[in-house]
Amino acid sequence: MIRTTRFYGAQMRHALVGEMQYRTAAFLLLVGFLFEPIVYLVVWRSIAESQGGAIGGYTAAAFTAYYIVWTLVRAMNLALTPYVWDWRIQRGRLSEFLVLPAHPFHRDLAWFAGTKFLWILLWIPVAIVLTLTFRPELSPTMFQVVSFALVIWSGFVVRFLILYLMGMITFWTTRASALFEIVIAAELLLSGRLVPLSVMPSWVQSLAAWLPFKWTFQYPIETLIGRLDNGDILFGMFMQLAWVGILGVSLALVWRIAIKRYTAVGI
């Protein structure tokens, strides 16, 4: 346990120091991300205003708050893309990870976790500019702020597990990109990334309740913007942990079968 904690600490510091060298690149990436929520924000604000108030319980100012917090949650949610597995397997690069003492999963997770500190740092000026430009309605309680600071991390772990599990498919075929795109599109619609789910038809909302996606996007955002009461927030934490359990166990099982299929040539 202590060894694992120390490993995570070291790997996270390593990642942060490494990524710090490319802070301009990271900042450009973050700015690139901004266009997506700005589009959603403009569209839905305009509709809310033209419909005389609120859509799905969201006023124009609430939509604004939603999509500004969205930008941080998006950066926190960045995880190892399944396409990396294509590369690791096709080029035989996985071999070098396998001879190291720590499991590749822990290496990857700790690496991404470490970079989050840079993202949070870079996000602060972005958030200030967005707030001054779009004027959101945001007045969280202490409990909501603390919960948000926690659940963006657990949401990240859930999404990281989903994408990692998808990456395992490349052990069977290296042409899985079509499948990845379908899952990413499902995530877009069912996570609250495109719009808060309350804007969607009710059958979509009930479908989303059975899937892990909304706990990585909508739930952290709504924790901060005051759409959830304290009970809902605690329930969400429970759901995130439950999904970490389900996905984590599935990954462990799939990994055991998948890794047996891996053979590398050369280097």
Added chain:
Amino acid sequence: MRAIALTWAHFKIGAMNELQYRSNFFIQLVHSGVALATGLVAIVLVFSHTEALEGWSRPELLAVMGIHIGLGGFIRTWIQPNMQRILEDVREGNFDYVLAKPVDAQLMVSIRQFKIWHSVDFVIGAAVLGYALSQLGNSIGLSDALAFALVVSVGGIMIYCAYFIVITMSFRVISLEDVMDLFNGVYETGRWPVTIYPTWLRGMLTFIIPLAFAVTIPAETLSARAGWRIVAVALAFGALLLLITRLVWVTNLRKYAGASA
């Protein structure tokens, strides 16, 4: 004349190369289908809550989306692969060989790659546009069609210019891959008419990355919102942009120092 022959030769090589990987066509088909579906869901969702978005009706927005998808296919078939190749060549030092060829270098670097499977989006975009026009119901005269064809071609050229200017900077700043990501992010904003955006963003999408000219204005010519005056402005701005692109290329090329042996 020689330029056309050269482009055609490169196109044939690119096509033959891609034709070896036929299953990629089906993978591309799924990718495009998924993108189309999510785009349509967004439009259905918007119009389940409202009758018009800032004065744009559903078929009008569909027309914008069709043009956006088609132009995206054009970018990924032709512009992006070539720009990517320039970045790689500059970094790896192969760019010198391009300059040594007895053809205009700007032409040469602009026609080397064609990813033909991406033109699936071109077909899908045309289909969406066709459906949108049938829903619009207003008759499109010859002059509207002509105006549309003019504006959309000029728009495509402007997008090429915008990409090319940025890539030309790669002679001085190598790590521009992130700029490409940024470009893709910006391109997504063109899915909606630029008139819905706040002024600062609209200005940017008109003059820096000219999506207004490439997507919104063509759609406006079809729904008879734009007159010939806008077509003239687009033509003039397109010509200006081509000139600027050439200037930036020539001045930057002078500063290029080969990195290879």
